[in-house]
Amino acid sequence: MTNWQPLLLTLQLAIITTFLLLLISIPLAYWLAYSNHKIKPIISTLVSMPLVLPPTVLGFYLLLAFSPSNVFGHWLNETFGLRLVFSFEGLVLGSIIYSLPFMVHPILSGFTNVPTSLIEASYVLGKSKKTTLFKVLLPNIKASIFTGMVLTFAHTIGEFGVVLMIGGNIPNKTKVASIAIYDEVESLNYAAAHTYSLILFAISFIILLSVYLINKRYFEQN
Amino acid sequence: MIKVALNKQLNAPNGLMRLQVNFEIESGNFVTIYGKSGAGKTSILRMLAGLMMPEEGKIMVEEQTWLDTNKRINLSPQKRKVGFVFQDYALFPNMTVQENLTFALLPQQDKKIIKDLIEIIELGDLKNRKPTTLSGGQKQRLALARALVQRPSILMLDEPLSALDYEMRLKLQKYILQVHKEYGHTSILISHDIDEVINLSDKVLILENGQITHQGAPNLLLKHLRSDHLLELTGEVISIEKSQSVYTLKIKTDNSIHSFLIDEKTANTIKELDKIKLSLNFSKNR
Numbered sequence: 001m002t003n004w005q006p007l008l009l010t011l012q013l014a015i016i017t018t019f020l021l022l023l024i025s026i027p028l029a030y031w032l033a034y035s036n037h038k039i040k041p042i043i044s045t046l047v048s049m050p051l052v053l054p055p056t057v058l059g060f061y062l063l064l065a066f067s068p069s070n071v072f073g074h075w076l077n078e079t080f081g082l083r084l085v086f087s088f089e090g091l092v093l094g095s096i097i098y099s100l101p102f103m104v105h106p107i108l109s110g111f112t113n114v115p116t117s118l119i120e121a122s123y124v125l126g127k128s129k130k131t132t133l134f135k136v137l138l139p140n141i142k143a144s145i146f147t148g149m150v151l152t153f154a155h156t157i158g159e160f161g162v163v164l165m166i167g168g169n170i171p172n173k174t175k176v177a178s179i180a181i182y183d184e185v186e187s188l189n190y191a192a193a194h195t196y197s198l199i200l201f202a203i204s205f206i207i208l209l210s211v212y213l214i215n216k217r218y219f220e221q222n
Numbered sequence: 223m224i225k226v227a228l229n230k231q232l233n234a235p236n237g238l239m240r241l242q243v244n245f246e247i248e249s250g251n252f253v254t255i256y257g258k259s260g261a262g263k264t265s266i267l268r269m270l271a272g273l274m275m276p277e278e279g280k281i282m283v284e285e286q287t288w289l290d291t292n293k294r295i296n297l298s299p300q301k302r303k304v305g306f307v308f309q310d311y312a313l314f315p316n317m318t319v320q321e322n323l324t325f326a327l328l329p330q331q332d333k334k335i336i337k338d339l340i341e342i343i344e345l346g347d348l349k350n351r352k353p354t355t356l357s358g359g360q361k362q363r364l365a366l367a368r369a370l371v372q373r374p375s376i377l378m379l380d381e382p383l384s385a386l387d388y389e390m391r392l393k394l395q396k397y398i399l400q401v402h403k404e405y406g407h408t409s410i411l412i413s414h415d416i417d418e419v420i421n422l423s424d425k426v427l428i429l430e431n432g433q434i435t436h437q438g439a440p441n442l443l444l445k446h447l448r449s450d451h452l453l454e455l456t457g458e459v460i461s462i463e464k465s466q467s468v469y470t471l472k473i474k475t476d477n478s479i480h481s482f483l484i485d486e487k488t489a490n491t492i493k494e495l496d497k498i499k500l501s502l503n504f505s506k507n508r
Binding site (some may be wrong): 117118124125127128140 | 271272273298299300301302303304305306308309310312314315316325326328368371372
């Protein structure tokens, strides 16, 4: 009998991460696309760091930062009652940071591909930056936003290092599918590992295939 | 009356160039800024619309100050409320023809203008189409209509016809002139096409390397251009054939083939596939 809990937890984590990251990434990518601020190169670098950093490094520092024996972790616990270490909330935060470039980069490239004259045309028509963002920019980069969402979703499903470091392996709480596979292999329970692996494989394949098909249709339309 | 003084260093195709202009435009006039590409025409228009900031400058429209770098006044493009027709049309791809126009409406503005404009530009049958499915001329008409929705007091047109073929250009010139007369706004057109200048404008500013060299009535343009600018043919030699004592020269230009009779001396200086330039000179018979 397969224990579905790790898979459900994985899906839950991926959906929440994708949704929150979307809210964070649109303003962040907008700023990166149109600001000339001096600290922009630093922020760009920080956003891209999770691409090259071993997940364990990220997880290790998050673990240290959020540990209740630490000043920051203590403050979080005292003020908000948030314990980010070995908890689902901690996993969400870790995933958000870890998947940040997968959401920000596609949206950023969407923004930079919109001809400047479209933005200028909207401004000349008296439209505010906010109206221009919601009525002109976002509707024209739907494909990029969709790509970012799907990549984030898929990337979160495949997460292992960060989750293990910050969340540990607590059933029903932080034991996601990728960790469950590792766990089952360790205890030589290959059949269960196979089940999880195949399901993850299938989900990832279907997700990526849908991205390609939808993007292809989108570009053919235009 | 629109009073403009602008000063800015520009990155022109052949190095740095200082754009320094000073001119006045009568309200309701049709003014053309004429010049070669890279002379700074588009920059002037962008600075008028508030899309580009000069190092130093002053723009007064009627009694209102749009820009005064000394007093640190600079109205945003949103507040200048000009109509602007972009060279690449800048139509919103996510909106239909009609939606592009309604997007331009001011809050509380009467929607009747949309119907009127669609009628003027004759796009009624296409009002539910997306811009990507329109032809160049249709896109241009839509861009023109969109710039007019708010009934701006100034309409700026950045080489709106340069990408169109000759017949379409003539047709659009008609539209531009029609709306100019109907709505009574001031029009400022950028052009490097002499036809356009003569057909449309009340006044022309001739811009060379960032400076206005001449300004006045459009026939001024004819006077200040050297004659070889007016009758000139560049093309490729297709053939040179001898018949009796003369040679027939055939030249292929952009869109047609021309034949000329030339003498032997000239024929010996050119060969097939040469790129040549012919200019006609007139001289009075004495």
